[in-house]
Amino acid sequence: MATGEAGPGPARSGSQPRERLEETMRSRLGRECVYVPSCRFGLYAALRHWCPPGGRVLMSPVDDDVIFFVVLAAGLRPVQAPLSPLDASIDVDAVPEEVWGSLSAVLTTNLYGNPDPAPRLRERCDALGIPLFEDAAHAIGSEVGGRPVGTWGDASVFSLSKHVGAKAGGILSVADPGLREALAKSCEDLLLPRRAMAEAAYAVRPYAEAAVRGLRLRRAAWATLRLLGKTEREEIRMPLRPGELARAVASAPDLAAHDPWVRVDMHDYRLRSGRFRLGRVGRRLDRLDDVLAGCRAGTELLLSTRWARPATGATGTQPGGARRVQPLFRVPLFVADRDAAIAALARRGIVVGYLYDPPLDDYAGAEFTDLSPSPEGARWFARHALPVDPLRARAVVEVLEASGARPAEAPEGAGTSRG
Numbered sequence: 001m002a003t004g005e006a007g008p009g010p011a012r013s014g015s016q017p018r019e020r021l022e023e024t025m026r027s028r029l030g031r032e033c034v035y036v037p038s039c040r041f042g043l044y045a046a047l048r049h050w051c052p053p054g055g056r057v058l059m060s061p062v063d064d065d066v067i068f069f070v071v072l073a074a075g076l077r078p079v080q081a082p083l084s085p086l087d088a089s090i091d092v093d094a095v096p097e098e099v100w101g102s103l104s105a106v107l108t109t110n111l112y113g114n115p116d117p118a119p120r121l122r123e124r125c126d127a128l129g130i131p132l133f134e135d136a137a138h139a140i141g142s143e144v145g146g147r148p149v150g151t152w153g154d155a156s157v158f159s160l161s162k163h164v165g166a167k168a169g170g171i172l173s174v175a176d177p178g179l180r181e182a183l184a185k186s187c188e189d190l191l192l193p194r195r196a197m198a199e200a201a202y203a204v205r206p207y208a209e210a211a212v213r214g215l216r217l218r219r220a221a222w223a224t225l226r227l228l229g230k231t232e233r234e235e236i237r238m239p240l241r242p243g244e245l246a247r248a249v250a251s252a253p254d255l256a257a258h259d260p261w262v263r264v265d266m267h268d269y270r271l272r273s274g275r276f277r278l279g280r281v282g283r284r285l286d287r288l289d290d291v292l293a294g295c296r297a298g299t300e301l302l303l304s305t306r307w308a309r310p311a312t313g314a315t316g317t318q319p320g321g322a323r324r325v326q327p328l329f330r331v332p333l334f335v336a337d338r339d340a341a342i343a344a345l346a347r348r349g350i351v352v353g354y355l356y357d358p359p360l361d362d363y364a365g366a367e368f369t370d371l372s373p374s375p376e377g378a379r380w381f382a383r384h385a386l387p388v389d390p391l392r393a394r395a396v397v398e399v400l401e402a403s404g405a406r407p408a409e410a411p412e413g414a415g416t417s418r419g
Contacts, residue, residue, distance in 0.1 A: 017278035024285055025158065025171045029151055032180040034172045035278075036187055038269040039137045039159035040070050040262060042172035044255055045187050046155040047074035047105070049179075050131045053253050055104025056370070058095065060116075061359035061378045062088040063109045065237050067135065068360050069261035071107070072245075072368065075253030079103065079370040080361040085377035085411045086309050087114040087332070088385070092121065094374050100128060107133045108153070112354070112387055113295075113328035115144035118152035131155070137162055137170075138329040138354075141292040151175075155183075161266075162329050163291055166281040168202060169273065190255065194272040202268070202277050232264045236355045237363050245368065291391075295327035298390025305397055307333035307386070307407050330354050330387035334408040335400070338386050344403035350392055357382040377411070384408045 018035045025033040036042035051057065053075030059067070061080040071078045079102075082094035088111045106125055108116035118134065125132040132152065136142075137159035139149040150156035150173055160169035172187065174180055232238055238261065248257040255262065255270070263269055273281075302308060303325070335341045342352045359378040361371040372378060388396045 017275055017282055018273070020282055021160075021169070021171070021278065021285060024282075025173065029148060029156075029173055031151060031156075031173045031175060032177045034174075034180065034184045034187060035273075036157075036170045036172050037168065037191070037271055037273055038266055039135070039157045039161075039170040040066055040266070041190070041270050042157040042170045042187070043067065043107075043133070043135060044070050044074055044262075045183060045190060046133055046157065046172060047071065047076060048253060049183060049186060050133075050154060051076055051104050056102050057105045057107050058090070058099070058103050059107040059360075060088060060090060060109040060111065061361050061372055061375070062111060062356045062382050063135075063360060064354075064356060065360065065363065066262060066264060067107075067109075068364065068369070069258055072249055073252060073255050073258035073262055076104070077370065078360070078364075078368070080359070080372040080375075080378075082372050082374035083377040083381060085380045087111070088378065088381045089114060089116045090121065091374070091377065092117055092124065096373055099370075099373070100124065103128065103130055105131045105133060107135060109135050110137075110139035110142060110149050111356075112330040112332055113139045113142045113149075113326050114332075115139060115142050115149050115326070117144070118149065119145040122152045133157075139326075140164070140288070141295070141327040143324070143326070160281050160285065163295065163327070164281070164284045164288055165291065166284040168268070168277055169281040190270060191272050192270050194274050195268070198268045198271055199274040199276060202280075236357050238264050240364060242365075242367065249368065292327040295329070295390045296325050298393035299328045299331050300325045301393040302331040302333060302388065302390060302396065305333070305400075307335055307400060307405065309334060309410060328390055331390050331393075332381075332385040332387050333396075333400075334384045334410075335386050336406040336408050338384065341386055341400060341403065341405045344405070345388070345396065345399050348395060348399050350389070350395060350399065352386065352388065354387045355382075355385075380411045 021035045022033045056077045056079050057071055058079045058081050060083060062083060068078055079099065082091045084091050106121055108118060110116055121132055131154040134150050134153035134156035136150040136156050140158050140163045142149040150158060154175050156173045158171040160166045172183060174183060251257045345352055359382050361369055361375060
């Protein structure tokens, strides 16, 4: 398998926008790629291809609830893993042997770009004869074991809404090139027709957002959406609606039945993409290396502050033993009073998102998931992590210094991260 050392390279002359996106990611990963309208859609397709209904999937309890609902929609039972508290990666050694023996698959998270221990998970999955899936939504530029995140699993999914900043699109990548066409056909069968209004809204969205920022109308815009009942999250997690969810789970695998949960924050997650959308995604992807360089520099700065921990997992061992900072999508700092820090950053116009508190097993309960055997690490991380944009690193440091934010105390027994 290629290790992704080569750059993205040019697309073939005359290739269509979708093919061009696939070629760009193929050259980065050395694996066959299928363009999909969203990361969550690609994950659903992969789960349906490899996992029989009723299977059990080990996953992180500190993850977007949308991903949890994708697993349920695929007719699978989420099994919450114990986590390392300082980077929220799966703690392989803390997973009980009886849990390993019950699994149908493992799903990584690579939270904020900090890699899960994919080499060890790959070994475990190979020994058990089960697939490994990599959710690389936050980790398009991260590496682990000397290879890009996304090149260890039987399938991996990438978001083009995160580092790429296209607010649309994803990539489903597969290790076995012989499966590419079958997966592309499965995705095609699951897609919904393109909607003109959705494409028009996508076209004008950057200009509308720029106007809101320029006029400093963020608070007024959110207040208006709440008044109109257009917001889907009042808290960090979306409303679970257990009665409705139980009925949806009873019909799984069924993406349509789970649509009220899976579509949250991205209602066009399974719509066919028009040429304008594909073109914008492609132009954004062309600038990815510059974005990653900025993220790496900001990550290095933030990890040098007193709010960082040496075990954040933001460094990886490269071939030859050199240490390299990952270009994190968000850098998890640890502050004693996270709400106060969030408020101080908001006054400077810095929005903190991508919070995953409480952990999924505390959020969903035993009716919908197997609870983590060791929940303390996930709870500590979910409660204390302040994920900040490395592209705004200097402003973040200034605000935290001025506000007097105190570092959080490290949890008992926290060790150093693996390289």
